[in-house]
Amino acid sequence: KNQVxxxxxxxxxxxxxNCTLQCNYTVSPFSNLRWYKQDTGRGPVSLTIMTFSENTKxxxxxxxxxxxxxxxxxxxxxxxxxxDSASYICVxxxxxxxxxxxxxxxxxxxxxx
Amino acid sequence: xxxxxxxxxxxxxxxxxxxxxxxxPRSGDLSVYWYQQSLDQGLQFLIQYYNGEERAKGNILERxxxxxxxxLHSELNLSSLELGDSALYFCASSVGGxxxxxxxxxxxxxxxxxxx
Numbered sequence: 001k002n003q004v005x006x007x008x009x010x011x012x013x014x015x016x017x018n019c020t021l022q023c024n025y026t027v028s029p030f031s032n033l034r035w036y037k038q039d040t041g042r043g044p045v046s047l048t049i050m051t052f053s054e055n056t057k058x059x060x061x062x063x064x065x066x067x068x069x070x071x072x073x074x075x076x077x078x079x080x081x082x083x084d085s086a087s088y089i090c091v092x093x094x095x096x097x098x099x100x101x102x103x104x105x106x107x108x109x110x111x112x113x
Numbered sequence: 114x115x116x117x118x119x120x121x122x123x124x125x126x127x128x129x130x131x132x133x134x135x136x137x138p139r140s141g142d143l144s145v146y147w148y149q150q151s152l153d154q155g156l157q158f159l160i161q162y163y164n165g166e167e168r169a170k171g172n173i174l175e176r177x178x179x180x181x182x183x184x185l186h187s188e189l190n191l192s193s194l195e196l197g198d199s200a201l202y203f204c205a206s207s208v209g210g211x212x213x214x215x216x217x218x219x220x221x222x223x224x225x226x227x228x229x
Contacts, residue, residue: 034218043115043203043220044156089156100169101218105155 002027004104006090012110017080021107023073023090031095035064035075038087038106047075047088080111116140117221119204125227131192134224138185138206144168145187146218147179148203156203162187163209191226199228 004025013019025033032051036044048057048064050073057064061078077084087106094100116139126132138145147159158171162181173179176194181187191198201223 041201041223041225043117043205043222045115045220046217049217101158103156103158 002092002094002100002102004090004092004102006088006104006107008107009105010108010110012112013080015080015082015111015113019077019080019109021075021077021088021090021109023075023104025071025073025090025092025102025104027071027092027094027100027102029094030068030071031093033064033066033073034091034093035062035073036089036091038089040086044089077109080109082111082113085109085111115219115221117204117206117219119202119221119224121224122222123225123227125229126194127229128194128196130194130228131190132194132226134189134191134202134204134226136187136189136204136206136221138187138204139219142206142208142219143185144207144209145181145185146205146207147173147187147189148205149200150203150223151197151200159189194226194228196228199226201225 007022034049035047038044050066063076066073087108089106090104092102118137120135143164146161148156150156159173160179161169165181176192179189203223205218205220
């Protein structure tokens, strides 16, 4: 069964600090991995999409990494801002006959002043 | 603004009732996906339509049904509502179907359903 596990479930950091969110997946066959940001009560917004051959991808202060061998991804947030407070969701797409998007439960990040 | 429009934004109804949620995808997108998100839970995939046809089914209850119309908008019908159906219902759209899916998935702002 395809699964996406995210850690930690929640995280509180001070404004200006960095943080790293983790995503482990058991999805086969792997096609791509996405990170979404979801503000409370709003729809998720895509941050990055990474394919098998990509190790790192950045979007402003957000940097995602992917290790396809260990089936792990991380999302690093640099110099956090209050507006980064949100849930961050890891989603893995499996292809080649098993077309399915598997969602993690998300990491809830709170940035405090 | 993702370009995906969902109505209504909020809906309060009683147990046993029936409601319809509406979604208009981004211009040019052929696929529509419906997701349910209960309080503090992850997004649960319900169903996908591509160009008017059902393409994939997730954990959708028999009391729920959906369709996609010729103009590509979609409706999610929830009937015999129970307290546990209270949730945020999101619609998302993409250009293609899931086969070979490498593109973006755009989410609407959701419809918050409260069943009393």
